[in-house]
Amino acid sequence: MKILPWTRSCFVCGEQNPIGLNLRFRIEDGPDGKQMVSTTVKIQARTRGIRELGAWWLDCNRA
Numbered sequence: 001m002k003i004l005p006w007t008r009s010c011f012v013c014g015e016q017n018p019i020g021l022n023l024r025f026r027i028e029d030g031p032d033g034k035q036m037v038s039t040t041v042k043i044q045a046r047t048r049g050i051r052e053l054g055a056w057w058l059d060c061n062r063a
Contacts, residue, residue, distance in 0.1 A: 002027045004037070 004025040006013035011020045023039045030036040 004027065006015070006024065008014050008016040011017055013023050013025065014020045015022055021041070023041065025037055025039045027035050028038055
């Protein structure tokens with residue numbers, strides 16, 4: 001498993017952003033043998049609405 005790069009102030013992955021999600025993304029082997037990016041999300045009261053944000057991010061970043 002490889003942990004992907006991150007920045008300290010990013011809303012999604014920044015460890016020093018007090019209102020951020022503090023996610024860590026990693027590359028893993030998927031069930032079909034292909035590599036996939038994964039993360040674990042813990043929804044907190046301060047991040048309500050994340051489901052909508054996640055759907056937006058996935059939609060905006062599909063190739």
